[in-house]
Amino acid sequence: MAATYGQFCPLAKAMEILDERWTLLVVRELLLGSSHFNEIRRGVPRMSPALLAKRLRTLERHGVVTHTADGYQLTECGRDLHAAVTSLGVWGLRWVTELGREDLDPQLLMWDIKRTLPVDRWPAEPTCVAVVFTDLEPRRSRWWVVVTHGVPDCCDFDPGVEPCATISVPLPLLTSVWRGDHPWSEAMRSQAVRIDAVAGVRGAIPQWFGQSRMADALAAMDAGDAVSRPG
Structure with missing residues (x-):
């Protein structure tokens, strides 16, 4: 029998x-x-494959995940965790900053x-940006990001598309x-x-890459707080 907290509190039951x-x-x-x-x-x-399989089975058993021929999908119950997971991520981004x-x-x-x-x-045409991590050994340092007709790809081998820009950056900084x-x-x-970029591309890099969804969520939350505060 799985361990329980022995509490009626909804948070305890969720955890x-x-x-x-x-x-x-x-x-x-x-x-x-x-x-x-x-x-x-x-x-x-x-995470080991065996442990991942075990966790997925547990989530299935509790109705959080369903498994079909198309793969694993969150149920309505699972999708309802979106706000909770985002809030935890934003909290970690705001308060747990040491890596x-x-x-x-x-x-x-x-x-x-x-x-x-x-x-x-x-751009609409196939576009490649190379990323070089200046603090890593050569076999782990070079990556390519390619977008072709709106489909992104990322690889650690030359994709055969000439990069329009190369970003050289330490891994901690880009992270x-x-x-x-x-x-x-x-x-x-x-x-x-x-x-190093062709004309007009360097300034576009921040828009092309953006930031993580947690960063966007934190920015949206801070913007909402600023709007709600009296002037």
């Missing part, structure tokens, strides 16, 4: 399902659009950038910008960032 290690991160991946097992794994690369080296992963960062890329801001800890404008003024 009986959600507070196992990795569970909310699995829900996060599903909320971000991952539906197949290997897609979910890309967002939680340090250790163990928190940094170029593959995870580029995966997150790829799946939330604002492709409507990119910080993506999280929303620092704006793109501040990073681009830093001597640690170099952007």
Whole structure:
């Protein structure tokens, strides 16, 4: 029998399902659009396949997730966690700002950038931007982001499309910008960032990449608070 808190409190009952290690991160991946097992794994690369399968079964049993031939999907119950997961992420972004080296992963960062890329801001023709992490060894340092007819891709091998820009940046700095800890404008003024680009492209990079959904959520929340405060 699963452990319980032995409380009628709705929060306690919810946490009986959600507070196992990795569970909310699995829900996060599903909320971000991952539906197949290997897609979910890309967002939680340090989670073993066996444990991921176990957590998915638990979420299925509680009616949070359904599994069909099309993959894993959140039920209405699961989708209702969107506000809670976003609020927790915004709280972490606002109050838990210290990152250790163990928190940094170029593959995870580029995966997150790829799946939330604002492709409507990119040119209509196939467009490539190279990213070089200046603090990593060569085999992990070079990545390519490509948008073709509104479809984004990200890879660690040359895709055969000539980059219109190359961003050279330390991994901690790009991670910080993506999280929303620092704006793109501040990073681009830093001597640690170099952007080699064809004419007219350098200034478009912040719009092409944007920031994470949590950064957008925090900005929207702060903007709402500013509007609601009396002048």
